[in-house]
Amino acid sequence: MCGIIGYIGNRTAVPILLDGLRRLEYRGYDSAGVATLADGKLEVRKRTGRIANLAELIQQSPPAGTVGISHTRWATHGGVTDANAHPHTDQSGKLVLCHNGVIENYATLRDQLTREGHTFHSQTDTEVLAHLIGKHFDTAGGEPTRARLVEAVRNALKQCVGTYGILVLHRDVPDAIVGARRGSPLVLGLGKGENFFASDVSAIVAHTREAIYLKDYDIAALGRDEFEITSLLGGASGFEVSKVEFTEEDVSKGDFAHYMLKEIYEQPHTIQDALRGRLSREEATAKLGGLDMTPNELRAIDRIILTGCGTACHAALCGEYIIEALAHVPVEVEYASEFRYRNLPLPKDTLVFVISQSGETADTLAALRESQRKGLRTLGICNNVGSTIARESDGGVYMHAGVEIGVAATKSFTSQVTILALIGLLLGRIRHLSTSEGLRIIDELEALPGKVERILALDSHIAAIAKKYAHSQAMMFLGRQFNYPVALEGALKMKEISYIHASGHPSAELKHGVIALITADLPTVVVAPEDSVLEKNISNIEEVKARKGPIIAIGTEGCTKLEKISDAFIPIPACSDYLAPVLTAIPLQLLAYHTALHLGCDVDKPRNLAKSVTVE
Ligand code: G6P
Numbered sequence: 001m002c003g004i005i006g007y008i009g010n011r012t013a014v015p016i017l018l019d020g021l022r023r024l025e026y027r028g029y030d031s032a033g034v035a036t037l038a039d040g041k042l043e044v045r046k047r048t049g050r051i052a053n054l055a056e057l058i059q060q061s062p063p064a065g066t067v068g069i070s071h072t073r074w075a076t077h078g079g080v081t082d083a084n085a086h087p088h089t090d091q092s093g094k095l096v097l098c099h100n101g102v103i104e105n106y107a108t109l110r111d112q113l114t115r116e117g118h119t120f121h122s123q124t125d126t127e128v129l130a131h132l133i134g135k136h137f138d139t140a141g142g143e144p145t146r147a148r149l150v151e152a153v154r155n156a157l158k159q160c161v162g163t164y165g166i167l168v169l170h171r172d173v174p175d176a177i178v179g180a181r182r183g184s185p186l187v188l189g190l191g192k193g194e195n196f197f198a199s200d201v202s203a204i205v206a207h208t209r210e211a212i213y214l215k216d217y218d219i220a221a222l223g224r225d226e227f228e229i230t231s232l233l234g235g236a237s238g239f240e241v242s243k244v245e246f247t248e249e250d251v252s253k254g255d256f257a258h259y260m261l262k263e264i265y266e267q268p269h270t271i272q273d274a275l276r277g278r279l280s281r282e283e284a285t286a287k288l289g290g291l292d293m294t295p296n297e298l299r300a301i302d303r304i305i306l307t308g309c310g311t312a313c314h315a316a317l318c319g320e321y322i323i324e325a326l327a328h329v330p331v332e333v334e335y336a337s338e339f340r341y342r343n344l345p346l347p348k349d350t351l352v353f354v355i356s357q358s359g360e361t362a363d364t365l366a367a368l369r370e371s372q373r374k375g376l377r378t379l380g381i382c383n384n385v386g387s388t389i390a391r392e393s394d395g396g397v398y399m400h401a402g403v404e405i406g407v408a409a410t411k412s413f414t415s416q417v418t419i420l421a422l423i424g425l426l427l428g429r430i431r432h433l434s435t436s437e438g439l440r441i442i443d444e445l446e447a448l449p450g451k452v453e454r455i456l457a458l459d460s461h462i463a464a465i466a467k468k469y470a471h472s473q474a475m476m477f478l479g480r481q482f483n484y485p486v487a488l489e490g491a492l493k494m495k496e497i498s499y500i501h502a503s504g505h506p507s508a509e510l511k512h513g514v515i516a517l518i519t520a521d522l523p524t525v526v527v528a529p530e531d532s533v534l535e536k537n538i539s540n541i542e543e544v545k546a547r548k549g550p551i552i553a554i555g556t557e558g559c560t561k562l563e564k565i566s567d568a569f570i571p572i573p574a575c576s577d578y579l580a581p582v583l584t585a586i587p588l589q590l591l592a593y594h595t596a597l598h599l600g601c602d603v604d605k606p607r608n609l610a611k612s613v614t615v616e
Pocket of ligand 1: 308309310311312355356357358359360361364407408409609610611612613
């Protein structure tokens with residue numbers, strides 16, 4: 001949700017900033033802008049639309065300078081206009097600011113500043129913050145030093161309510177960029193004779209592998225060869241230099257047309273990576289050291305809450321079915337955005353898992369903090385190493401899925417479900433599951449990557465089905481039991497990237513209302529592998545067919561009775577019911593991908609969406 005990058009060094013800043021912005025574009029792409037400092041002059045360029053539009057503008061008159069900040073926006077306050085694009089300047093025109101987050105009390109601050117004679121040119125909360133920092137800098141008086149700029153940032157932020165990851169550049173303090181965070185991510189990248197700020201290390205991994213993940217309330221002043229991190233309340237703030245594990249290649253598309261397709265194809269490996277080192281045949285269980293809990297502590301758990309947003313919440317719903325089936329522990333799923341404001345009864349032996357690919361989703365982070373406030377042990381299931389949720393949780397399980405850039409989540413879903421199955425296995429084995437049952441589950445988990453390979457081999461078959469139905473006005477997705485959440489996820493994928501309205505339902509709910517929608521023009525996708533509810537799903541299909549609705553079925557290889565009654569059939573390898581979501585989700589990802597492609601949609605950057613939603 002908005003991406004920011006800053007550079008200070010000896011190279012021309014603009015190409016580095018533009019390249020970083022392209023890598024951060026998944027965070028928002030409503031507008032983009034850069035500001036550089038050259039020969040005592042600030043140069044600002046900004047434009048609505050994609051980074052390509054900004055690059056075009058820059059080409060006409062490239063700003064010089066070896067210091068600069070930049071931003072790609074996902075609009076919160078104020079429409080998508082050039083004036084609302086970042087960076088924003090202060091009243092003096094000497095200070096520029098980029099911001100990711102929301103300043104909640106901006107209207108009050110703006111009124112006050114207006115009364116003091118400030119004039120605003122945009123509708124954004126960010127411009128108000130730029131003016132506020134500028135005011136503190138100007139009223140402090142004295143030499144325009146780096147310390148004075150840091151102090152101005154500190155004093156302004158003390159007046160702000162809300163979230164921010166900011167970068168500030170001042171014409172009179174040419175050898176520094178000041179960054180600060182609260183609630184929105186900010187990473188400091190360390191180079192030789194040059195340093196970086198970014199919302200996410202993927203933007204700077206081409207230049208450095210040494211990163212410092214700033215903490216909430218950190219303020220960092222960055223020079224070419226040095227930096228200083230202090231806290232909002234004053235005094236030094238501790239930090240740790242982390243080695244970035246992934247490479248530039250990991251964040252490129254390789255030979256794939258889109259990140260989303262690349263990430264779909266990575267799933268045999270990412271599922272393997274979620275399992276790697278976590279299965280013990282000797283004890284017939286899962287080993288999840290990151291939970292940091294003894295078997296006795298795990299045995300004492302009598303309730304689990306799983307929470308997350310979007311796709312992560314759908315994975316959580318799969319987890320509810322899986323953990324209850326394998327471990328017989330009651331599981332409840334709450335959208336993180338609901339959890340944070342509910343006052344759920346939370347008995348002390350409740351364990352909470354917050355699930356988030358990015359580890360930065362604002363609602364999920366708030367749910368984590370609320371759960372911890374209530375004294376509950378709260379664990380994370382995250383992909384992004386060093387993310388805020390990963391750092392603030394009391395332990396957890398990393399997904400190890402590699403960077404996910406496509407805005408529509410794919411590989412993170414199957415990794416999350418795999419990890420939830422590992423948790424089910426672990427909790428089941430310390431309760432009622434036998435050694436032989438544990439070993440059978442391990443066999444089934446280990447067979448998943450090979451089965452996923454076989455589904456990916458059906459890509460062109462799925463593309464042909466997508467082409468046939470791509471011009472539908474709407475689509476329905478049905479699934480039952482373990483595959484009900486998959487129907488929700490399939491509908492979400494379709495909506496997100498093809499803009500076809502789609503809704504997911506438990507198959508049997510069809511007759512309680514949604515059957516009214518069925519016509520010959522509305523395809524229904526039914527997720528119906530061979531399991532205990534196959535016959536029930538087939539009855540629902542008959543009900544749709546009786547009303548002339550076309551059926552696209554995802555079923556088990558060789559299931560002729562399903563194939564016969566379907567207009568299109570996508571076979572998946574046989575597997576046990578509780579692991580089916582890891583397989584059945586994949587044809588739905590490909591179906592959405594090819595539909596969007598056929599309709600000419602921007603698959604990796606769907607309209608209005610952002611990969612990482614760091615605002616409420
Ligand atoms: C955004 C993305 C979704 C994602 C959700 C949760 O809305 O567009 O694809 O599922 O955030 O993201 P997280 O990083 O917390 O898993």
